[in-house]
Amino acid sequence: MSANDPITNPALDTLIQRRIRPDVQAMHAYTVQNATGLVKLDAMENPHRLSPELQAELGQRLGAVALNRYPGPRITDLMVALQQHAALPEGYALMLGNGSDELISLLALACAVPPSAANSQKKAVVLAPEPGFVMYAMSAQLQGLDYVGVPLTADFELDLPAMLAAIDQHQPAITFLAYPNNPTANLWDDEALEAIITTAGEQGGLVVIDEAYQPFATKSYADRLTRHPHVLLLRTLSKFGLAGVRLGYLIGPQTLISQLDKVRPPYNVSVLNCEAALFALEHQAVFEQQAQDICRQREQLLTVLAEFPGVTVFPSQANMILIRLPDAQKTFEGMKARGVLVKNVSKMHSLLNNCLRLTVGTSPENHQMLAALEASL
Known part of the structure; x- marks a missing residue:
């Protein structure tokens, strides 16, 4: 028996069977690939590190944080900084989360209205196009909502008739629309997006525009946010360059945010997360330059990948590129054997x-990735 093998315990097995929800027992935990010794291009992280000078400055600030105290006024400072960063419209507010994952879960929790005589549905519903971000479905399940996934078209566009029909049938409490989408990396057609938002609102549901990859996109829904009071904008600092800090924020009308904020755990953002985020916002020009470099690298990758025989390359407005190959598993394993880790998404949908999903890295990382891909085809 290895150190990682579970210990067999009949009494513990019985306890699990009795007390852990059957659907949780049947679930697969979210797994993170081991990237030790590999060029890590599987998780859409910003590949750039801070300069030694900024590392030292940040280290001094974090070292001075009062770790013995619960988060206090600095959280308010962070919210003010984010409001300025996101150019919040008048009458709008934001809510902080430990990454956007927590906010997705809290949204599901707040909208898990139980069945009643006045409610014809058995459960509240979360709806999203598929393939999409896995946490929409997982959070719905864990919070006791039903999840409805609506397949995209073969070229990964919104299937507008299918989306409208699903909204009409299921009357979802929440419709998630990632913009750009993960893992397909594309932006949605504006007319289709508006039609879905309008229809969901007419059915009395919320729409969440998830802009996790906004730093790399040519468009944002932020300038259209005030058109619809039922629309919330979800963002994260992970793709901004702070994946390790875990900080997301939700933007919406203040009256709506004040209700959703009631389910947020107190002190859900640590003092270290807060100070690191404030530091990054004070140096946002550095992170904007990094985003610009990633976009340049993405365009170069798209051009080179288009020349690879047998490889279909899909358009990207994010810091990732989706490609289709003759044998994704074989190519994935070949690239890993050559020191490059990407994401095999071929079994997701x-x-x-x-299909493989390639994170855009630095120029040297991308050259190594292209060489590994070419050798593995």
């Missing part, structure tokens, strides 16, 4: 058959 039937539309992603034989």
Whole structure:
């Protein structure tokens, strides 16, 4: 028996069977690939590190933080800084989360209205196009909502008739629209997006525009946010360059945010997360330059990948590129053997058959990735 093998305990097995929800027992935990010794291009992280000078400055600030105290007024300072960063419209507010994952979960929790005589649905519903971000479905399940996934078209566009029909049938409490989408990396058609938002609102549901990859996109929904009071904008600092800090924020009308904020755990953002985020916002020009470099690298990758025989390259407005190959698993294993870790998404959804998702890295990382891909085809 290895150190990682579970210990067999009949009494513990019985306890799990009796007390852990059957659907949780049947779930697969979210797994993170081991990237030790590999060029890590599987998780859409910003590949750039801070300069030694900024590392030293940040270290001094974090060292001075009062770790013995619960988060206090600095959280308010962070919210003010984020309001300025996001150019919040008048009458709008934001809510902080430990990454956008927590905010997705809290949204589901707040909207898990139990069945009643006045409610014809058995459960509240979360709806999203698929393939999409896995946490929409997982959070719905864990919070006791039903989840409805609506397949995209073969070229990963919104299937507008199918989306409208699903909204009409299921009357979702929340409709998630990632903009750009993960893992397909594309922005949605504006007319289709507006039609879905309008229809969901007419059915009495919320719409969440998830802009996790906004730093790399040519468009944002932020300038259209005030058109619809039922629309919330979800963002994260992970792709801004702070994936390790875990900080997300939700923007919406103040009256709506004040209700959603009631389910947020107190002190859900640590003093270290807060100070690191404030530091980054004070140096946002540095992170904007990093984003610009990633966009340049992305365009170069798209051009080179288009020349690879047998490889289909899909458009990207994010810091990732989706490609389809003759044998995704074989190519994935070949690239890993050559020191490059990407994401094999071919089993996530039937539309992603034989697809790999490549994170855009630094110029040297991208050259190594291209060489590994070419050798593994």
